[in-house]
Every structure is written in C-alpha cells, then in structure tokens.
Amino acid sequence: xxxxxxxxxxxxxxxxxxxxxxxxxxxxxxxxxxxxxxxxxxxxxxxxxxxxxxxxxxxxxxxxxxxxxxxxxxxxxxxxxxxxxxxxxxxxxxxxxxx
Numbered sequence: 001x002x003x004x005x006x007x008x009x010x011x012x013x014x015x016x017x018x019x020x021x022x023x024x025x026x027x028x029x030x031x032x033x034x035x036x037x038x039x040x041x042x043x044x045x046x047x048x049x050x051x052x053x054x055x056x057x058x059x060x061x062x063x064x065x066x067x068x069x070x071x072x073x074x075x076x077x078x079x080x081x082x083x084x085x086x087x088x089x090x091x092x093x094x095x096x097x098x099x
Contacts, residue, residue, distance in 0.1 A: 004035055007099050009085045012092065013058065016043045039097065046091045054084035 006012040019040045022030040032040065047055050057080035069077070092098040 004039060005097060005099055006092075009089060009092075009098065012043075012098060013085075015039070019043075042092070042095050042097055046088050046095075049091070050084050050087060054080050054087070057081035058084050058088075 004015075006015070016039070019032060019036055022036075023032060023040060047058065050058070057077050060077065060081070089098060
C-alpha cells in the first residue's frame, strides 16, 4: 500500500485527531487500515518526544479547546503549538509522512 504523504502539518494533525478518535471510540470501534495504524504509531512516537505542554497544545483540536482563557494563555498555547510543530516536522519528513 502506498504511504500517505501530507503537504502540511495541519492536514496531518487533522488526520491524526480523526485516527485517534476512531481508535479510542469504545461505542463504535472503527477498524483502521494498516496505513492508518502506521501513521498513528508514527505520530504517537513523534509526540512522545514533546514536553507535556507541547503535546497538550497539539491535542487541542482548535481554538475552542482553549476556550475562555485570557489572551496571554491563548498566545502561550499557540506558541507551544508552533514549537511542537517545528519539532515534529523533521521527524515526520524523515519518516516519509510530510513533504
């Protein structure tokens, strides 16, 4: 099977969120393909290298996830997210998942 390659980190993260949700859904488990399982494993391994704040920033699906926090906290979350993306990018390029 051809390995899926993403043109942006945001596209890859959106798919990662969907895969994690599918893999963790106890009510309606969805069988992941071999490629999807490999991507999920690659992303989980990459995220294991991040500090907890960076990982939490990536796990936040969108701006609603940081909700009613003050602007300073929202900006800090955005900075952590960008730092995490910068750390993950080379790992995912080497794994052949990102262009």
